[in-house]
Amino acid sequence: MYLSILKLWNFRKYCAMADGKPGLEIHFQKGVNVLIGENDSGKTAIVDAIRYVLRTQSGEFIQFDDKDFYQDPAGNRKDEFKIECVFDGINEQDAGLFWEWLSWSEDKTKYLLKVWLYVKRKDNVIMPTFSAGIEGQTDRMDSEARELLKVVYFKPLRDALTDMTHGYKSRLAQILSAHELFKTEKDVQGNITKHKLETDYEKLKKEIENYFKIGGSGESITSEINSFLKDHFLLKGDPRKAEVKLTGGELTEILRLLDLIMEGNKSGLGTLNLLCIAAEMLLFNNQKKGLKLALVEELEAHLHPQYQLRLIEYISSQKKNEQFILSTHSITLASKIKLANMIVLKGNDAFPMSSEYTKMKPADYKFLERFLDATKANLFFARGLIMVEGDAENLLIPAIAQLIGKNLYQYGVSVVNVGSTAYKRYVNIFKRKDGKSFGMPIAVISDLDVRAxxxxxxxxxxxxxxxxxxxxxxxxxxxxxxxxxxxxxxxxxxxxxxxxxxxxxxxxxxxxxxxxxxxxxxxxxxxxxxxxxxxxxxxxxxxxxxxxxxxxxxxxxKIKIFLPQAWTLEYEIAGSGLYKLLATAIKAAQQEKDHPELEITDKILNQLWNDVTNEFPDEGIPTKEVAYKIFEPLNDGTVSKAITAQYLAGILAGELAPVSDGTVNRDKVKSIVENDDKLKYLVEAIKYVTE
Structure with missing residues (x-):
């Protein structure tokens, strides 16, 4: 069995709809599910909702508070919230375990298990109620059945040192306590039997006590302490004496004394986090029946990217009867996880990326999984997106945006270089079979590719x-x-x-x-x-x-393509009021190619600018013949488009001459960009994703 659907009403950021529908309905699949989204996109709320309803194997204490209840923009909080979990894939063994609470699917072809957590607050008291069965005919679930629904919870790994070392808050102790090796056992008479560690610990206690008693090697220490107490503090006739001994002896107390280590010296944080994960997997793999679900929050916290990839590879390879729900905001992980396993969180909605929901074709999945690197994976975390098809656009678009006062980083907009016309595959990520909108503006800047x-x-x-x-x-x-x-x-x-x-x-x-x-x-x-x-x-x-x-x-x-008037980005710039700056950048790229040992300084750039103005003395827009003459080295490949774009981007950003030193007025350059018809499509694309 596996968790198929989660519904939230008035839980945290997810307000119930006016028609009574949940504020969020999210669908999961067997195997791996990865929640992806920027900060505050709802990842933790979803993980916590599951944890609140099902509870955890290691028995973390769950305490509800006012912030779990939805708060409207005016600051008013709801007085109740509801969480529903629906389980699918129920086999004969599962059916036997949860028979009293099963219901049928709508088409009457399979069993489902539905459970609910209702939480109300009144007079500063928060009252949770758990139920299961058929809605409207729900019943309480006994503790034995609830035990079989508990999940393994991988906490955000922010304090691995505390988790894996001895102490009252030891996570290792919680994990071991939940393992079958440390479960309470009874003898034939029904009496609780002591665990082997408890009996061995009693022997150790005796040995330590004897060491410090009269006749032991440590007798002098206890004698000196007692002499000091008797002579200076205790009243006459007070018979009490100090002893040195091990305290406690219950199994939980013994487990809290344990450390998990990998090497003799003190381990680093990364190693401790690996130990944390290994310990959690111990608990997960120990589960023999019932729901086998692991919640992994912020998998990437404090882990080196290579460890991240090894871990996701391991999780992805697990059997289909196991389910993992992970959350991440790591672009490294997002680039390596199969698209079909992703659930992208945007606004107050969730977008599963499997083929049931997107308009991607099988070939799109294969292509994107092959070419979706960490840079391109940025698209899952952006608030706006500009897709471009080459290095030149990738360099120039941010510079142009900055020039016109639309710094893309301030708007949370990412520029993603998808290469050639692969944007046709990438945009399908955001096209849904159910018509749901990502609510994110996406601009595709492409070439028309019809030669002049x-x-x-x-x-x-x-x-x-x-x-x-x-x-x-x-x-x-x-x-x-x-x-x-x-x-x-x-x-x-x-x-x-x-x-x-x-x-x-x-x-x-x-x-x-x-x-x-x-x-x-x-x-x-x-x-x-x-x-x-x-x-x-x-x-x-x-x-x-x-x-x-x-x-x-x-x-x-909200996906829109922006195209030039005639041919390519570079050709349009060559035909615009920026043609002299482009010609200067081309000459700089040519110099770098011809003289790789030469540093292209502002002095050299100004000289190249003077050469260009002498060659093209006319002001205003160039003729088509002049535009093609400037563009021709780029079209023929005698000069690198990427290096040319690098110089032009630096000039437009005011980082390189002739703009950096005022030889060319930056405000004049800005005015050209904002008003030139040839560059209009670039400006419109930038404004589209930032307004």
Whole structure:
């Protein structure tokens, strides 16, 4: 059996709905479930709710307080809250254990177990009530059955030294007390029998007492203490004497004397936390029947990332009849956990990421699990998101945002570089089958990738020769043959059928079969009447078709794609009022490439700026020919786009010349960015996620 559904009414941040529905309904699955979200997203509330209802194997004391009751914006607290747990996957053994309280699923095909915790407060007294069965016909559950619902709770590992060393608050003692080796046993007459540790401890006590008694090696110590007391403090005739002895002797007292260590010297905090986890797993693995559920809160606390990964790998490998509910705000863990095991917490809602709930395809899951690294996993913790498809955008967008007074970090916005057109897979994370909204603005900044006319305005490219163009009148014919090709990622123009075949092979997916036969059928569509010579009207039509297609595919709920007017980010900047700054950055990147030993100082940047202004003396917006001339080294790959973007980002941020020293006025640069039509889509994307 496993915990399938948790419902909360007026518990902490989750206010009951006006129609009586719970403030939160969260669905869990067998095996591993990972609660992911920023601070105060509700992770602890969910873990505590489960813990409050089911209680823990190690018997932590649970005390309700006023803060467990929902508080409205005016400061008024509710006087009661309710928590419901629903258990599924009940087998014959489970049914025998909980028979009196079972109910049927709606389709009458399986057993369910439902339990509730009702908590009321009146006159500063908090009164909890636990019940189980069928709602409206609930009954109390006996203590033996409740024992079988107890969970193993991995506390946030913030005080491992106290937990794993001796003392009254020893967590190790609690864990050992709950283990079957230390359960109370009775003899045939029904009398409680002493544990072996208790009898051995009694022997040790005797030996220590004898050591300090008359005739023992430590007799002189007790004699000296008693002489001092008799001579200076005790009244005449007082018969009392001091003794040195071990106190206590009950099993719980003995267990509190124990330490768990890994090495002779004092262990570091990381090692102590590993010992904590190992001890908790001891308790978890000892459970033989009933619910086998472990709650792991803040798995990453004080653990080195490599330990985190080893631990999540172990937990993920456990049997399906075990259930783990973990919470984390670690991007390292988020990047390594399978997407289908995640539950993302946003606002007052929970979003399971398994295929039952998202619009992700099986191929999306495989792709994202392969490429979702710690940087990209940031998207699960952001309050706003900008997806970009390259290093240049990743560097430039934060700099532009800062320039226009929209520092992304202050708004909790993350920029995620997904690489090429992979954003199509990433946005599906946020598209839900049930239509629920994440409530988070997501901007996708992409290239239109339709080359400018000037690119073809070169005899070597022969723009007058008719070519095949991937327009919307051709695409439906191709899609009738196969939809297993990323047509959006393909080139928009083909010199020949062989060039078309090369693009198809490059952008087909694994289900594109049979390859040769399918490609031949597609090539048959490319008849001579579909070859057209280039003109501006064709480019404009292709751009508009692609823009509409991408917007229809991506835009949904609060997800919105932002596209340039013509081609790429760098081309748009080359055609904007920032073209001279871009040209300066390109020259700096070229210098770095040609002279790697040379440090590009502000003095050199200013000299490059002067060279650019001499080469392009005109003010205002450049011509298309000038824009392409500036952009051409980036397009041809003779200069690194990423290094160019690095220099341009530093210039726009006012960290590098010619802006840092005032040669170019920063306010003027800001005005260009805010008002230039070529850069409008970037500004709109930034404002979309920050307003």
């Amino acid at each position: 006319f000037e690119y073809y305005d070169d005899n070597s490219k022969d723009r007058k020769t008719p070519k095949y163009w991937l327009r919307d009148d051709l695409r439906p014919e191709l899609e009738k043959i196969s939809t297993e090709v990323d047509y959006d990622a393909m080139s928009t123009v083909f010199e020949s059928k062989s060039a078309f075949e090369e693009e198809v092979r490059k952008h087909k997916n694994a289900n594109f079969k049979p390859i040769g036969e399918t490609i031949d059928r597609m090539k048959d569509i490319l008849t001579e009447d579909k070859r057209v010579a280039l003109n501006e009207d064709i480019l404009a039509r292709i751009r508009e078709e692609k823009r509409t297609r991408l917007e229809n595919a991506i835009n949904a709920d």
